[in-house]
Amino acid sequence: MNEKIFEAARKNGNLISTSQVLALGFSKAMLSKYVAAKSLVRVCHGIYALPDTIIDSLYVLHQRSDSLVFSHESALFLNGLSDRTPFLATVTIPSDMTLSPAIKKECACFYIQPDLYEVGFEERRTTFGNPVRCYNMERTICDILRSRNRLDEETVISAIKNYSKSPKKDLYRLYEYARKFAVLPQIKQYLEVLL
DSSP, rough: OOOHHHHHHHHHHTEEEEHHHTTTTTTHHHHHHHHHTTTTTEEEETTTEOOOOOOOOOHHHHHHSSSEEHHHHHHHHHTTTTSSSSSSEEEEEEETTTOHHHHHHHEEEEETTTTTTTTTTEEEEESSEEEEEEEEHHHHHHHHHHHHSSHHHHHHHHHHHHHHOTOOOHHHHHHHHHHHOOOOOOOOOOHHHHH
């Protein structure tokens, strides 16, 4: 295998995308050749891995779209507010964008107004140590309250309890976000009981 492709994959969690290979000056045909020679494994459309790589599904999903941000149950897990790994990744994208049908099959997608999309962006590490875009704890609490009709009540209550116990909580930021996302009454209701 070409050393440039190998090094690019090693630096990227043992994954490489078609666009990265093209940016290095190689053709798509080169990828097919490496897959046939078992030097690379096709993970999904446009994403390849070095052999014997344990696949980090959240990181792969993150690599497939620049617009998605892990939110809701996935963000609860990534922020340490839940110990349950979601069966299906939950992501948010701006309402003026779309995900490809192939990506939509692999996740639950929420849409948000473009002006609220970047509120609470942070980088978190997956259980495999790979960096992904995620919403912070405060944004995630607001999201689960906005979407509580799509989530089970136990998840919502458990997340808010865990948030209230977290030494990293920022109540000022939570109230600021709650105003922006129109969930301030719900936040107050839950926190009055827990704090």
